[in-house]
Amino acid sequence: QKEVEQDPGPLSVPEGAIVSLNCTYSNSAFQYFMWYRQYSRKGPELLMYTYSSGNKEDGRFTAQVDKSSKYISLFIRDSQPSDSATYLCAISPSSGYSTLTFGKGTMLLVSP
Amino acid sequence: EAGVAQSPRYKIIEKRQSVAFWCNPISGHATLYWYQQILGQGPKLLIQFQNNGVVDDSQLPKDRFSAERLKGVDSTLKIQPAKLEDSAVYLCASSLSGQGRYGYTFGSGTRLTVV
Numbered sequence A: 001q002k003e004v005e006q007d008p009g010p011l012s013v014p015e016g017a018i019v020s021l022n023c024t025y026s027n028s029a030f031q032y033f034m035w036y037r038q039y040s041r042k043g044p045e046l047l048m049y050t051y052s053s054g055n056k057e058d059g060r061f062t063a064q065v066d067k068s069s070k071y072i073s074l075f076i077r078d079s080q081p082s083d084s085a086t087y088l089c090a091i092s093p094s095s096g097y098s099t100l101t102f103g104k105g106t107m108l109l110v111s112p
Numbered sequence B: 001e002a003g004v005a006q007s008p009r010y011k012i013i014e015k016r017q018s019v020a021f022w023c024n025p026i027s028g029h030a031t032l033y034w035y036q037q038i039l040g041q042g043p044k045l046l047i048q049f050q051n052n053g054v055v056d057d058s059q060l061p062k063d064r065f066s067a068e069r070l071k072g073v074d075s076t077l078k079i080q081p082a083k084l085e086d087s088a089v090y091l092c093a094s095s096l097s098g099q100g101r102y103g104y105t106f107g108s109g110t111r112l113t114v115v
Helices: none
Strands: A004-006 A011-014 A019-025 A030-038 A045-050 A054-058 A061-066 A071-076 A085-093 A106-111 B005-007 B010-013 B019-024 B031-037 B044-050 B053-056 B065-069 B075-079 B088-095 B110-114
Touching (some): A004 A085, A011 A019, A019 A085, A019 A106, A030 A061, A045 A054, A045 A061, A071 A085, B005 B088, B010 B019, B019 B110, B031 B075, B044 B065, B075 B088
Parallel strands (some): A011 A106
Antiparallel strands (some): A004 A019, A019 A071, A030 A045, A030 A085, A061 A071, A085 A106, B019 B075, B031 B088, B065 B075, B088 B110
8 A cells, every 4th residue: 555645637627616635645653744736847846734633724725634534635715727737745754854755646727 | 045956957868878967955955855756656755865964765776876965065866877767857855954844845857758
């Protein structure tokens, strides 16, 4: 079983739709959860960062973590064509020199 | 703040040739990472440096890949000899501390095609 599972998509939605992106992870030692956005031919950029279970909101973006189910989600409200990108979930253990483990990424296409 | 700089942006080489990539991290970032991203996959860590020392190179194919970080700043990643399966984007990232929980800043990557 891979450490992080993510549906690669693509996910196509019309402008204005609510988007839900999801990842599952296998190891309960992971405590930090991030979402990165990657535009074509660019490096990933940090979008959201969460630690605890629950929701974290930043503008149109909401990150949700359910540690009991080992399930993380990213919701995008009022999606825009500029949101079209690949969204990567990333997880990290709790302490020490730790590296990020990435999911495969979900490609999102928002049509005008 | 200037971002993570990488060069070249693109490289095409024949199999069995050698190639080198360069990375200049954000000033003051002690930790530097090289990731390999194959098309359709998430980034996979190759090597992590803390200043100029190696913290994790467990997934670096050491028979063909090598990396160094000069004076704890710039870094180079080399492949010799290249194989077809090395075709990927090589991403360099840096962070203030060695802990992934604070996120990284990535460069735009070097896209390598091995033919």
